[in-house]
Amino acid sequence: MSPPYKLTYFDIMGLAEPIRLLLSYGNLEFEDCRVPRESWPNIKANMPFGQVPVLEFNGKVYHQSIAISRYLAKQVKLVGKDDIEDMEIDAIVDVLMDFRSKVAKYHYDGDEAAKEAYAKTLFGEIVPFYLEKLDKQAKENGGYLVGGKLTWADLILVGTIDYMNFMAKKDLFAGAPNLIKVKENAALVPTIQKYLETRSNNHRC
Amino acid sequence: MSPPYKLTYFDIMGLAEPIRLLLSYGNLEFEDCRVPRESWPNIKANMPFGQVPVLEFNGKVYHQSIAISRYLAKQVKLVGKDDIEDMEIDAIVDVLMDFRSKVAKYHYDGDEAAKEAYAKTLFGEIVPFYLEKLDKQAKENGGYLVGGKLTWADLILVGTIDYMNFMAKKDLFAGAPNLIKVKENAALVPTIQKYLETRSNNHRC
Numbered sequence: 001m002s003p004p005y006k007l008t009y010f011d012i013m014g015l016a017e018p019i020r021l022l023l024s025y026g027n028l029e030f031e032d033c034r035v036p037r038e039s040w041p042n043i044k045a046n047m048p049f050g051q052v053p054v055l056e057f058n059g060k061v062y063h064q065s066i067a068i069s070r071y072l073a074k075q076v077k078l079v080g081k082d083d084i085e086d087m088e089i090d091a092i093v094d095v096l097m098d099f100r101s102k103v104a105k106y107h108y109d110g111d112e113a114a115k116e117a118y119a120k121t122l123f124g125e126i127v128p129f130y131l132e133k134l135d136k137q138a139k140e141n142g143g144y145l146v147g148g149k150l151t152w153a154d155l156i157l158v159g160t161i162d163y164m165n166f167m168a169k170k171d172l173f174a175g176a177p178n179l180i181k182v183k184e185n186a187a188l189v190p191t192i193q194k195y196l197e198t199r200s201n202n203h204r205c
Numbered sequence: 206m207s208p209p210y211k212l213t214y215f216d217i218m219g220l221a222e223p224i225r226l227l228l229s230y231g232n233l234e235f236e237d238c239r240v241p242r243e244s245w246p247n248i249k250a251n252m253p254f255g256q257v258p259v260l261e262f263n264g265k266v267y268h269q270s271i272a273i274s275r276y277l278a279k280q281v282k283l284v285g286k287d288d289i290e291d292m293e294i295d296a297i298v299d300v301l302m303d304f305r306s307k308v309a310k311y312h313y314d315g316d317e318a319a320k321e322a323y324a325k326t327l328f329g330e331i332v333p334f335y336l337e338k339l340d341k342q343a344k345e346n347g348g349y350l351v352g353g354k355l356t357w358a359d360l361i362l363v364g365t366i367d368y369m370n371f372m373a374k375k376d377l378f379a380g381a382p383n384l385i386k387v388k389e390n391a392a393l394v395p396t397i398q399k400y401l402e403t404r405s406n407n408h409r410c
Contacts, residue, residue: 090271
């Protein structure tokens with residue numbers, strides 16, 4: 001029998017890694033379908049709004065990585081203790097996505113002159129601004145982003161750090177000890193530890 | 206006594222209009238604090254992550270417009286019937302935000318040559334792509350975005366249409382009859398109708 005969840009994305013961490021982490025955290029069995037780039041044009045046409053990742057289960061295809069992550073967080077009980085805490089989690093997740101998109105803007109800019117000009121703002125202002133505020137929040141919450149305990153916001157961070165460093169071509173988080181602590185705390189969970197130690201890029205559909 | 210909610214944003218619809226709609230829908234009294242542009246530098250320094258809108262209540266300041274909207278949707282009961290429907294709402298809200306940001310990229314581009322080049326892709330490909338898929342979803346859901354009934358996803362759309370048209374300098378939604386129907390259906394709710402008829406830009410802090 002095939003696993004109940006089928007995740008479709010490219011053969012990278014990218015936007016799917018938080019979903020892989022959440023599924024792994026909860027011991028939810030999933031098919032980790034990694035589409036080779038050459039197959040993408042054919043698959044794209046069948047994706048809702050032409051994008052991946054998508055998660056398929058019970059015969060339906062669900063899209064948007066953060067919407068999927070929030071759904072899975074409810075299933076594996078990594079949400080807040082009430083509506084207020086859920087709002088705080090949602091807010092910091094959207095901050096992380098804003099931060100990621102500002103780094104992505106650098107990575108995906110094909111115009112070398114514009115890229116160089118933007119690099120000054122990105123690395124001189126934007127990155128330090130976000131890191132200082134995010135690190136402060138992680139410090140105040142004892143090595144977690146919200147509520148002093150592990151929530152799906154932490155797994156969004158853990159699943160996005162490597163992708164952001166890859167896009168920035170440097171270790172963005174080296175000077176943010178409390179964000180590193182968030183990653184370390186998440187890795188103390190046996191299911192997360194096991195996933196991080198055994199994850200591979202070898203599975204293809 | 207001051208109202209329980211204080212919303213702080215600029216004197217425009219922008220990212221705050223869905224929040225104003227949700228508060229108004231639920232008859233939740235709020236102070237609609239609109240900051241003049243000249244006061245912004247002083248206020249920015251005190252905002253979480255340097256941005257507005259923020260919503261203040263019970264002595265705390267909450268940020269990120271979609272996180273705030275989702276919280277308010279829970280309070281006024283405009284959420285889905287279960288976790289799956291909530292994921293579908295979250296997904297379409299994130300699609301609307303992706304769509305908005307692609308229009309914003311055009312509006313805020315200060316380089317006229319780059320702007321003209323991007324306009325071809327935006328109006329020739331991106332806008333038709335999103336409108337066709339969004340309109341189809343609204344048609345399948347009987348003039349709503351999810352679940353055949355009013356949810357906060359509809360109010361995100363209603364609150365974003367004018368801002369997007371302003372940024373695009375044209376009526377983007379003229380050829381999307383089912384999205385127009387979403388707006389008409391929302392306006393059938395007396396509290397929404399009253400807000401849309403009486404909203405003003407006159408309140409300043």
